[in-house]
Amino acid sequence: MRPNPVPDIVIGRLPLYLRALGQMKAEGNTVTSSHELAGRLGISSAQIRKDLSQFGEFGKQGTGYNIAFLREQIQRILGVDRTWDVALIGLGDLGRALAHYGGFLRRGFQICALYDTDPEKIGQSIRDMPIQSMETMAADIRRKNIKIAMLAVPLSAAQEVVDELVGAGVVAILNYAPTSITVPEGVHVQQIDPALHLQHMTYYIKPD
Amino acid sequence: MRPNPVPDIVIGRLPLYLRALGQMKAEGNTVTSSHELAGRLGISSAQIRKDLSQFGEFGKQGTGYNIAFLREQIQRILGVDRTWDVALIGLGDLGRALAHYGGFLRRGFQICALYDTDPEKIGQSIRDMPIQSMETMAADIRRKNIKIAMLAVPLSAAQEVVDELVGAGVVAILNYAPTSITVPEGVHVQQIDPALHLQHMTYYIKPD
DNA sequence: TAGATTGTTAATCGATTAACAATC
DNA sequence: TAGATTGTTAATCGATTAACAATC
Numbered sequence: 352m353r354p355n356p357v358p359d360i361v362i363g364r365l366p367l368y369l370r371a372l373g374q375m376k377a378e379g380n381t382v383t384s385s386h387e388l389a390g391r392l393g394i395s396s397a398q399i400r401k402d403l404s405q406f407g408e409f410g411k412q413g414t415g416y417n418i419a420f421l422r423e424q425i426q427r428i429l430g431v432d433r434t435w436d437v438a439l440i441g442l443g444d445l446g447r448a449l450a451h452y453g454g455f456l457r458r459g460f461q462i463c464a465l466y467d468t469d470p471e472k473i474g475q476s477i478r479d480m481p482i483q484s485m486e487t488m489a490a491d492i493r494r495k496n497i498k499i500a501m502l503a504v505p506l507s508a509a510q511e512v513v514d515e516l517v518g519a520g521v522v523a524i525l526n527y528a529p530t531s532i533t534v535p536e537g538v539h540v541q542q543i544d545p546a547l548h549l550q551h552m553t554y555y556i557k558p559d
Numbered sequence: 560m561r562p563n564p565v566p567d568i569v570i571g572r573l574p575l576y577l578r579a580l581g582q583m584k585a586e587g588n589t590v591t592s593s594h595e596l597a598g599r600l601g602i603s604s605a606q607i608r609k610d611l612s613q614f615g616e617f618g619k620q621g622t623g624y625n626i627a628f629l630r631e632q633i634q635r636i637l638g639v640d641r642t643w644d645v646a647l648i649g650l651g652d653l654g655r656a657l658a659h660y661g662g663f664l665r666r667g668f669q670i671c672a673l674y675d676t677d678p679e680k681i682g683q684s685i686r687d688m689p690i691q692s693m694e695t696m697a698a699d700i701r702r703k704n705i706k707i708a709m710l711a712v713p714l715s716a717a718q719e720v721v722d723e724l725v726g727a728g729v730v731a732i733l734n735y736a737p738t739s740i741t742v743p744e745g746v747h748v749q750q751i752d753p754a755l756h757l758q759h760m761t762y763y764i765k766p767d
Numbered sequence: 768t769a770g771a772t773t774g775t776t777a778a779t780c781g782a783t784t785a786a787c788a789a790t791c
Numbered sequence: 792t793a794g795a796t797t798g799t800t801a802a803t804c805g806a807t808t809a810a811c812a813a814t815c
Contacts, residue, residue, distance in 0.1 A: 358781080360781095360782075362762045362763075365759075366754070366755040367739075367755065370738070370739075370754075370755065371739065374738065384796065384797090385797075391739055392739055393741075395783075397785070398782090398784080400798060401784090401798085403797095404797090404799070409797095410796075410798080411796080412789065412790045412797045413790065413791035413794075413796050414797090428762070430761040430765035431758050437757070443656075444660065445660070447652065448653045454737060455754060458757075458758065459757070459758065459761065460754065499760070499761075501753070523760035523761070525757060525760075530578070531578075531599055531600055539760040541756035541760060545657070545663075545709070545751060546663060546666040546667075547574040547578065548574075548751065549645070549666075549667070549668055549731070550574035550637050550639050550666065551570060551571050552731035552733075552747040552749060553637055553638040554570045554636070556706055556707075556731055566806075592773090593772075594772080603807075606808080608775085609774085611773095611774090612775070617773095618772075620773045620774085620815045621770075621773075622772070623771085623773080
């Protein structure tokens, strides 16, 4: 009998815990508690303990959690106790900002290939990485065994590029194009659309 | 007796519906159904009908929803049947990309003020907007009655800037700094942290 | 009319929380 | 020992879905 899968909503909180633990470590602390974490993150301590209990027993009654240890455990659970290669497609303003962002590496990700359709851009380099043609993208991604892609192309190109990425073996896509994309079973998509978040908030602040 | 508030999780889906309706409109369609929307968004048609029913009756049995009409209604519900002024703080690579992004306006938002601490940047202009000093930020935001801010400053500065924004009357913050921030009751925060989304997905793709 | 789709109800499903024994 | 905090259970709370009468 297979164990029940851990709810996706729990998986989604683990990176949040990891981020907070990283900050606590940077602050020089060595132990924390579900209450302290809860306070930082604005959720309940019971939820944190319940979430962690899905994966094992990481704390000590009376004293709480060792920060370094718990951090390592969550990194392992999420699979970021290693560095993942990531392809970045679309080198407009946003794509360039992502390519320059230095924060991915310490969280388990390394942008290692850049692709665009614009002949003006192809051949240019960012951080010593050449921008390559999308013609060669699929073969290149497959050859490098890249499993994760960040998509910063215009809306009109998004689905087409997604299909190509999936065909090339990519199984996780972070989509910055403001549209829902369709992928086969087993391929994971996360979406970032700032306007969506802004519109969520305006609901609550309408009466000027 | 006050009516039950609409669940936040429902509010969070409305911008998604709005985005899909905008695309359908752009494609030249005039009517749609809960089933078609559900197919596009990968959720159930029952959920869409239930969500919409929180706010009124927008469809017709047998025929579905008029796209233009439903779009207007959701815009009104979310408060994006107008254009909101938005302040952007932090003009690094990401801040610049956001300042140049042309997609906000058609979704109800206009970046109308830029702030940074770097003396090199202050005085420069992006899209005809001058980058202003953070010294003058609070007074300026209050004078202009800006209620929404996008925060693209380094982690180390985030909470400090948030406190100043809140003090200046900002009630909605889109936080790009990779940290949880603390705000008083009545102030809304949404967070964008791409590494969080990537780590969420690696859980499922671990066995290389 | 026949076919389609809404809006809504009740049932199901799943997530969160409160509480506490265990124990450091 | 006394105080603190975990891991876990059961209860509560909330969200999703299935089903269908109403009706276009």
